[in-house]
Amino acid sequence: MIRRQFGYDIGGGVLRILSAILGILAVTPGHVMAASATVPMKNKGADTYYVDVHVEGFGNLDYLVDTGAGYMTINEDTLAVLQAKDGATYVKRLQGILADGRTLIVPVYRIGSINIGGACMIHDVEVAVFPGSSRSLLGLSALGKTAPFMFSMEPPELQMSNCISPAAQQQDRQHDRVSKSVARFSTNVVSAEGESQF
Numbered sequence: 001m002i003r004r005q006f007g008y009d010i011g012g013g014v015l016r017i018l019s020a021i022l023g024i025l026a027v028t029p030g031h032v033m034a035a036s037a038t039v040p041m042k043n044k045g046a047d048t049y050y051v052d053v054h055v056e057g058f059g060n061l062d063y064l065v066d067t068g069a070g071y072m073t074i075n076e077d078t079l080a081v082l083q084a085k086d087g088a089t090y091v092k093r094l095q096g097i098l099a100d101g102r103t104l105i106v107p108v109y110r111i112g113s114i115n116i117g118g119a120c121m122i123h124d125v126e127v128a129v130f131p132g133s134s135r136s137l138l139g140l141s142a143l144g145k146t147a148p149f150m151f152s153m154e155p156p157e158l159q160m161s162n163c164i165s166p167a168a169q170q171q172d173r174q175h176d177r178v179s180k181s182v183a184r185f186s187t188n189v190v191s192a193e194g195e196s197q198f
Helices: 012-027 076-084 138-148 166-189
Strands: 037-041 049-054 061-067 072-075 087-098 105-117 121-131 150-153 154-163
Touching: 037 076, 049 076, 072 076, 076 087, 076 105, 076 121, 076 154, 087 121, 087 150, 121 138, 121 154, 138 154
Parallel strands: 072 121
Antiparallel strands: 037 154, 049 061, 049 105, 087 105, 105 121, 150 154
16 A cells, blocks of 8 residues: 555555645646637827737837837836846847847846737747837747737738737646645655654
């Protein structure tokens, strides 16, 4: 009998509960599956389209959807808030050519996650940091993670793949918490000396 193998009896009830919890975890996915999402865009004139983006550690802003920009951009003000919360990690310096032909060298940081339109969460996004309080762009460093994606002007919407829905993200966090609790529980059942903790 398993309970006698370690020289103590933890009680059949506890063993049955632990087995049931481990069984549930065995059939529950440990990571969320990628899904598709469609987010409406706002046309702010001159054929410029914006979506609401929530940046973890900062909050919501309207981002200009720019499929011609290699990187998602944030400004120095946003970076300062993220750095105060340890929400941005320096990656490299990047030399870029602006639409007007000027060359600009900017730092690139990695941020934890963004949520596009409340429907598409993406992790570990590299962002270029532009000086001052410049406009934020949703470029290919973020959109590329949702490939294949489609930018539609009529109706104005952004269709993305490989998204994590906020509900699935919450379910994944719950699963991780239960897994850690079970691991702590099972560690407490058998101590290093082989004695019951009950």
